[in-house]
Amino acid sequence: YPGTFAPQPAATDPMWGYFTAIAGQDGEIDAEELQRCLTQSGFSGSYTPFSLETCRIMIAMLDRDMTGKMGFNEFKELFTSLNGWKQNFMMFDQDRSGTVEPHEMSQAIGSMGYRVSPATLNGVIKRYSKAGRIYFDDYVACCVKLRSMTDSFRRRDTMQQGSVMFQYDDFIQCTMAI
Amino acid sequence: YPGTFAPQPAATDPMWGYFTAIAGQDGEIDAEELQRCLTQSGFSGSYTPFSLETCRIMIAMLDRDMTGKMGFNEFKELFTSLNGWKQNFMMFDQDRSGTVEPHEMSQAIGSMGYRVSPATLNGVIKRYSKAGRIYFDDYVACCVKLRSMTDSFRRRDTMQQGSVMFQYDDFIQCTMAI
Ligand SMILES: [Ca+2]
Ligand SMILES: [Ca+2]
Numbered sequence: 001y002p003g004t005f006a007p008q009p010a011a012t013d014p015m016w017g018y019f020t021a022i023a024g025q026d027g028e029i030d031a032e033e034l035q036r037c038l039t040q041s042g043f044s045g046s047y048t049p050f051s052l053e054t055c056r057i058m059i060a061m062l063d064r065d066m067t068g069k070m071g072f073n074e075f076k077e078l079f080t081s082l083n084g085w086k087q088n089f090m091m092f093d094q095d096r097s098g099t100v101e102p103h104e105m106s107q108a109i110g111s112m113g114y115r116v117s118p119a120t121l122n123g124v125i126k127r128y129s130k131a132g133r134i135y136f137d138d139y140v141a142c143c144v145k146l147r148s149m150t151d152s153f154r155r156r157d158t159m160q161q162g163s164v165m166f167q168y169d170d171f172i173q174c175t176m177a178i
Numbered sequence: 179y180p181g182t183f184a185p186q187p188a189a190t191d192p193m194w195g196y197f198t199a200i201a202g203q204d205g206e207i208d209a210e211e212l213q214r215c216l217t218q219s220g221f222s223g224s225y226t227p228f229s230l231e232t233c234r235i236m237i238a239m240l241d242r243d244m245t246g247k248m249g250f251n252e253f254k255e256l257f258t259s260l261n262g263w264k265q266n267f268m269m270f271d272q273d274r275s276g277t278v279e280p281h282e283m284s285q286a287i288g289s290m291g292y293r294v295s296p297a298t299l300n301g302v303i304k305r306y307s308k309a310g311r312i313y314f315d316d317y318v319a320c321c322v323k324l325r326s327m328t329d330s331f332r333r334r335d336t337m338q339q340g341s342v343m344f345q346y347d348d349f350i351q352c353t354m355a356i
């Protein structure tokens with residue numbers, strides 16, 4: 001009854017019908033289904049549409065059971081993140097050129113709370129630039145990867161010492177997924 | 179004079195003219211120049227052409243000074259690796275469908291000398307599959323990334339103990355580049 005804090009059952013959630021239509025028979029969303037859905041919904045607007053590669057890492061970011069697919073809750077979680085990143089990007093891209101400059105990207109990463117050395121920051125920004133500017137698709141890919149890698153690191157850094165011991169197999173599993 | 183082991187001077191190397199033509203004014207090859215060169219040279223043949231993303235990680239694999247560009251020696255090194263991977267791929271793709279099957283990919287990774295757990299191997303293969311098959315571009319992306327990540331790990335595992343202590347900044351620098 002009203003007033004409880006029980007989570008809304010999926011079937012009455014307004015996004016449920018949308019999710020099931022995209023997910024198809026297997027009831028989960030893979031990278032190609034996600035790309036189609038993001039393109040058809042016009043999520044990127046006038047910005048560059050998402051590449052399949054970016055859709056793959058979006059799924060990997062949330063895919064703890066390594067099936068390469070997304071369930072309903074991950075799907076909603078992804079949209080929340082995507083909306084945040086899009087707002088952030090639009091805030092920096094004030095002239096609506098569809099790109100942000102390296103120094104704006106640097107501010108954006110800082111404002112998300114990541115603390116890395118100037119050399120690392122420069123390397124990251126150069127990696128996601130095209131002719132010295134950062135397009136929306138690459139911006140999101142960078143945000144997704146930075147969050148995933150930081151999550152992977154933190155999950156292992158249980159004592160919060162800022163350093164983690166990796167076994168080879170674990171290192172490959174966690175870095176190759178993204 | 180003949181018989182010495184001095185490296186051939188770049189200017190007399192048959193690939194030098196080709197390199198300088200692609201590299202342009204700055205004398206180095208970036209990801210977009212590499213993509214153009216690989217497309218125009220018809221390297222992929224009837225296979226899927228290389229995505230910009232794959233070209234970026236090809237450069238990152240060899241780019242120790244983190245400029246995002248490749249000099250002449252790296253360029254030659256890349257072609258040697260690419261030829262090897264292409265031969266390998268063609269060996270497995272005997273029906274010339276342009277794709278290899280997951281179990282063939284698994285054999286290919288094993289034959290390159292990587293030793294990872296079945297769970298990791300499965301995760302890696304799923305990550306680079308499209309509708310259950312692996313296309314040439316993704317095959318190469320997977321080989322590039324696997325080699326880069328293994329190199330990064332080995333460079334830090336100086337005692338060859340199979341485990342490495344990573345600081346957060348170093349972890350981000352090495353994983354975000356690829
Ligand atoms: Ca599906
Ligand atoms: Ca999953």
Ligand SMILES: [Ca+2]
Pocket residue numbers: 241242243244245246247248249
């Ligand atoms: Ca360089």
